[in-house]
Amino acid sequence: MTGTWKSTHSGAWAVDDSEARYGPQVALVVVDLQNDFADPAGSLPVRGGAEIVPSVNAEIQRALAAGAEIAYTQDWHPAHTPHFAQDGGIWPVHCLHDSWGAELHPDLSVKGPIVRKGTHGEDGYSGFSMRNPAGGLPVTTGLDAELARAGVESLVICGLATDYCVKATALDGVRLGYETAVLLDAIRAVDLEPGDGDRALAEMAEAGVVLVGIRAATS
Numbered sequence: 001m002t003g004t005w006k007s008t009h010s011g012a013w014a015v016d017d018s019e020a021r022y023g024p025q026v027a028l029v030v031v032d033l034q035n036d037f038a039d040p041a042g043s044l045p046v047r048g049g050a051e052i053v054p055s056v057n058a059e060i061q062r063a064l065a066a067g068a069e070i071a072y073t074q075d076w077h078p079a080h081t082p083h084f085a086q087d088g089g090i091w092p093v094h095c096l097h098d099s100w101g102a103e104l105h106p107d108l109s110v111k112g113p114i115v116r117k118g119t120h121g122e123d124g125y126s127g128f129s130m131r132n133p134a135g136g137l138p139v140t141t142g143l144d145a146e147l148a149r150a151g152v153e154s155l156v157i158c159g160l161a162t163d164y165c166v167k168a169t170a171l172d173g174v175r176l177g178y179e180t181a182v183l184l185d186a187i188r189a190v191d192l193e194p195g196d197g198d199r200a201l202a203e204m205a206e207a208g209v210v211l212v213g214i215r216a217a218t219s
């Protein structure tokens, strides 16, 4: 479906053209829509995280109707990883393997493969590639292989969080040669610093990611 995106040169947000988005060479990638991020009782709650579930599910229906591939990423950490503050990183313990917090949100419609990241203690954010805890070398997650197997050329990305895993996944998507779009009403930011979400959007637009839809007021 090359050529269906509206141009966002100079950072202007594109208008939603949802009906035209999907085809067999397009994949919807739902990033880290997990309890620890989406549920207010989670260990790293993203403000408004659960609010996006209905728009993500609606998007999943559109993708299904068009025969598009749908893939999910899942943050899946061991008890100790340089990703966590207790081990030298910056985050509270979250998305511990096999825990409630790591489960995908219970209302999320799951219609495709789930790709886990961080399983062996890797640090990082992208759904495509993380860094080996010893030495920092990149470790691929299997998402690129999964998409290549399905003949995917374009990505539509949504989920959590705008300023970390959504951004890193979208930037890697562009680097790997996918035409990459992000859905503004189906993402939310951690905003450790106010404005992080907006800066992430600007960074993605600058890299050639097409920002689609209406930007959420909460950024």
Ligand code: VGL
Pocket: 032, 037, 075, 091, 125, 160, 161, 162, 163, 164, 165, 166
């Ligand atoms: C994420 C912080 C730590 C994310 C994952 O999914 O955006 N953020 N781990």
Ligand code: ZN
Pocket: 075, 077, 083, 091, 094, 095
């Ligand atoms: Zn994490």
